[in-house]
Amino acid sequence: MKRSKSVYLFLAPALVMVVVFLLFPMVYTLSVSFTRWDGLSPPKFNGLENYIDLFRSRAFLVSLKNTFIWVIFTLLLPVGLGLLIAWGVSNIKLAGLFKAVFYIPLTLSAVTTGLIWVWMYGPQLGVLNNLFRALHLDFLAHSWLTEVPLNTYSMIFAWTWRTTGSNMIMFLIGLQALPKEPIEASQLDGFSKWQTFIYVMLPMLRSMTTVVVAMALINSFNIFDIIYVMTSGGPYRSSETLAVTMYRESFVLFHMGYGAAVAVVLSIMVLLVSAFYVREMTKREITY
Amino acid sequence: MRFNKYFLYALLIIFNLVWILPIWPTILVACKTNIDFTRQAFWQLPTRMAFWENAVEAWTTAQLGIYFINSLLYGLAGSLGAILFSSLAGFALARLRLKGSYWWFLLIWSGTIFPFQMYVIPLFKFYNMWGLYDTRIGMILFYMAICIPFCVFIFRNYFITISFPIQEAATLDGCSSFGIYWRIFMPQAKPAIAVLILFQFTWIWNDLLFGMILTRSPLARPIMVGLARLQGFRAGTGTNVPALMAGAVLGSLPTILLFVGLLRYFIEGLRLSGAGE
Numbered sequence: 282m283k284r285s286k287s288v289y290l291f292l293a294p295a296l297v298m299v300v301v302f303l304l305f306p307m308v309y310t311l312s313v314s315f316t317r318w319d320g321l322s323p324p325k326f327n328g329l330e331n332y333i334d335l336f337r338s339r340a341f342l343v344s345l346k347n348t349f350i351w352v353i354f355t356l357l358l359p360v361g362l363g364l365l366i367a368w369g370v371s372n373i374k375l376a377g378l379f380k381a382v383f384y385i386p387l388t389l390s391a392v393t394t395g396l397i398w399v400w401m402y403g404p405q406l407g408v409l410n411n412l413f414r415a416l417h418l419d420f421l422a423h424s425w426l427t428e429v430p431l432n433t434y435s436m437i438f439a440w441t442w443r444t445t446g447s448n449m450i451m452f453l454i455g456l457q458a459l460p461k462e463p464i465e466a467s468q469l470d471g472f473s474k475w476q477t478f479i480y481v482m483l484p485m486l487r488s489m490t491t492v493v494v495a496m497a498l499i500n501s502f503n504i505f506d507i508i509y510v511m512t513s514g515g516p517y518r519s520s521e522t523l524a525v526t527m528y529r530e531s532f533v534l535f536h537m538g539y540g541a542a543v544a545v546v547l548s549i550m551v552l553l554v555s556a557f558y559v560r561e562m563t564k565r566e567i568t569y
Numbered sequence: 570m571r572f573n574k575y576f577l578y579a580l581l582i583i584f585n586l587v588w589i590l591p592i593w594p595t596i597l598v599a600c601k602t603n604i605d606f607t608r609q610a611f612w613q614l615p616t617r618m619a620f621w622e623n624a625v626e627a628w629t630t631a632q633l634g635i636y637f638i639n640s641l642l643y644g645l646a647g648s649l650g651a652i653l654f655s656s657l658a659g660f661a662l663a664r665l666r667l668k669g670s671y672w673w674f675l676l677i678w679s680g681t682i683f684p685f686q687m688y689v690i691p692l693f694k695f696y697n698m699w700g701l702y703d704t705r706i707g708m709i710l711f712y713m714a715i716c717i718p719f720c721v722f723i724f725r726n727y728f729i730t731i732s733f734p735i736q737e738a739a740t741l742d743g744c745s746s747f748g749i750y751w752r753i754f755m756p757q758a759k760p761a762i763a764v765l766i767l768f769q770f771t772w773i774w775n776d777l778l779f780g781m782i783l784t785r786s787p788l789a790r791p792i793m794v795g796l797a798r799l800q801g802f803r804a805g806t807g808t809n810v811p812a813l814m815a816g817a818v819l820g821s822l823p824t825i826l827l828f829v830g831l832l833r834y835f836i837e838g839l840r841l842s843g844a845g846e
Binding site: 287288289291292294295296298299301302303304305306307309310311313320362366369370372373379382383384385386387388389390391392393395396397398399400401406408411412415442447450451454473474475502503505506509510523524527528531532537540541543544545547548551552555 | 577585611682782799825832
């Protein structure tokens with residue numbers, strides 16, 4: 282009797298913190314999204330008006346498009362490269378040396394990464410343009426962060442630089458855990474290393490790939506810091522993603538109801554992706 | 570076949586060069602005077618070592634020093650607090666007979682799913698109402714809360730793997746639930762704790778969004794907000810890039826040191842969070 286009550290004492294501190302600081306605000310944001318609110322005067326209920334306005338607003342549609350560009354390219358670049366590099370590194374000598382280089386950006390924050398790459402991309406004194414000029418490749422010099430749509434891709438590259446290393450580590454963990462027999466058998470059957478990788482190792486790597494892809498997807502929907510530091514979504518709101526649009530609408534323009542609606546749309550997209558992740562997780566729970 | 574091998578090496582070397590490219594000039598620039606910075610090419614060595622002046626400029630004039638200490642406090646208090654609360658909850662969820670424990674777990678874990686944008690408007694409003702806005706205690710409480718779901722996830726999965734007979738023997742010997750948690754489970758969880766300190770400290774240290782929304786004055790502002798604002802930090806005509814880069818180097822030191830010291834745990838952490846084992 283005493284035991285069963287004390288169990289809740291163990292659970293309570295964590296539960297209370299999560300409910301007060303995370304779950305309650307989440308529900309509150311949902312309710313704010315159905316109101317018109319400047320953050321000061323009392324909010325006025327306006328039904329679905331914010332959501333209708335969203336899809337009529339050019340800034341929102343540009344932001345939505347950019348968000349999808351980010352999502353697609355973070356799957357192609359940091360995840361795809363991470364996988365290829367992990368496979369490449371696992372096939373050669375001196376792997377530790379090659380791997381270590383990809384660890385470096387993992388120690389830096391997104392803000393620091395942004396600051397470094399703002400300077401790399403600088404039009405006058407920036408590293409890239411000066412490098413291209415020194416190599417007599419002047420036509421490659423660009424105003425990387427103000428030309429549209431180049432600015433979004435420039436930032437995606439900076440993000441790739443920062444995150445490829447952690448995907449590489451995840452895939453290396455996955456590759457190490459693969460059973461040796463099928464791989465050796467396929468090589469005895471005359472498969473090249475590359476064929477073995479595509480036809481034998483990739484299918485066995487599926488569960489790790491699912492996890493890495495899902496985490497990269499969720500993270501890419503939420504990217505905020507690096508864009509805020511590098512372009513703040515500019516010029517003229519051309520490089521915003523939903524996370525940045527939400528911040529700008531709520532805390533720069535004080536359209537809190539509208540900002541909340543952006544947050545809800547973003548959440549719905551993240552939830553759809555998470556559903557796959559949760560399913561994969563619960564599947565594993567059962568096979569325990 | 571041999572060609573393939575050389576091709577692979579060449580490709581990896583190119584990637585490595587691209588990955589190193591931003592690092593070396595960043596360190597060089599942090600060591601240059603403003604004059605060297607504007608007159609020299611980025612690959613040239615500085616005429617005199619100016620890292621110290623740049624660092625002092627960033628540390629005092631731009632007040633990075635205060636932000637640094639704030640973030641150190643948030644990182645330590647936030648991650649340790651979250652680990653204490655989460656290990657208690659993880660222990661209850663994994664080892665104490667609790668009705669519907671899986672649902673309680675899902676409720677806490679759901680705090681990791683939603684984008685941070687879902688939290689910021691109410692937090693801003695209620696922090697103002699509760700007097701937590703722009704205070705250190707407010708920041709610590711929030712950072713604790715946001716770290717808890719992931720920590721609970723790790724502790725629950727970790728505690729499940731510890732064998733039952735130990736717990737039963739301790740119960741028979743008259744050990745209380747708290748005693749079992751503190752004397753038997755926590756000492757065995759040391760690797761998980763190291764992983765979580767590394768991950769959560771780094772997360773808190775690197776946070777920009779909540780620092781921007783929940784603080785205003787230097788007394789509470791965390792380091793990343795300070796660094797992001799340094800970009801608009803003027804000296805003469807434009808941003809003082811050498812001071813900015815010196816600041817960026819200083820601001821990255823704690824995470825670099827943690828990472829180098831705990832690399833083994835970092836990889837273990839990715840395994841735990843990814844494989845859900």
